[in-house]
Amino acid sequence: MTAAAAPWPAEWLQDTVHALSEPEVWRGVETQYASSSLQLVDSHAEHDVLEQLLEASKPPLPDDAPRGQHFLLSTPFRYTPGQGSRFRAAGSLGIWYGARELKAACAEVAYWRMRFILDSVGLLQRRITTHHTFFMAVVRGSAIDLTAPPWDAFASAWTSGSDYTETQRLAAAVQAAGIEVIQYASVREPGCTCFAVFTPAALRQPRGGIDRTRQKWTCTATRERVLMAQDGGPGRWEWDG
Secondary structure, eight states, X not given: OOTTTSOOOTTHHHHSOEEOOOOEEEEEEETTOSOOGGGGOSSHHHHHHHHHHHHXXXXXXXXXXXXXXXXXXXXXXXXXXXXXXXXXXXTSOOOEXXXXXXXXXXXXXXXXXXXXXXXXXXGTTXXXXXXXXXXXXXXXXXXXXXXXXXXXXXHHHHSOSSOOHHHHHHHHHHHHTTOOEEEEEOSSSTTOEEEEEOOGGGEEOOTTOGGGTOEEEEEEEXXXXXXXXXXXXXXXXXXXX
């Protein structure tokens, strides 16, 4: 039985919702946030003005974003990417993805780097190197867990490699019900746990702040394999899809 053939009962959304016990979750982002605008100015004062102008040009933060929230937590909710993802339909507001294990966060970055190459004919023979920052955040709020009963009865719908029809349908129902987080099994790194967060209000910095947890990694990707290495650290990870 699949979710498409027998949709989950609507009451499951309320019967299974629970308060998440504030796990610390890893997320990886391309290191674009490190300001290159310093190259355009002659002083820190000028840089501050330029950053304010750039900030004003961005889409507004959601109304439920906590005041002064770190931009690494709030940024995904500002934009409407054209490409869909597991729990977000193309053209809808972004959501925040994270993983309990660092290797699962690495797997998500690796998958999308390889997808980028495979979707670009001109890059199929290229080796692409990018730089990424991994950091931790605390997730809290109302959640459902797709790895637990009764949701695990539809595991095949939640763990498809590339067909996001059912997960996006579930996400729309979850958001309509006011639920803030979906916990689910990692598809890219089996045995690990991931989180889809639908509101910035469900995120906060860990004890000691995001800076305490930041790690810089270099990613080298081809159409066949992705290699990742922690800059100045022992972390090594590879993925062949």
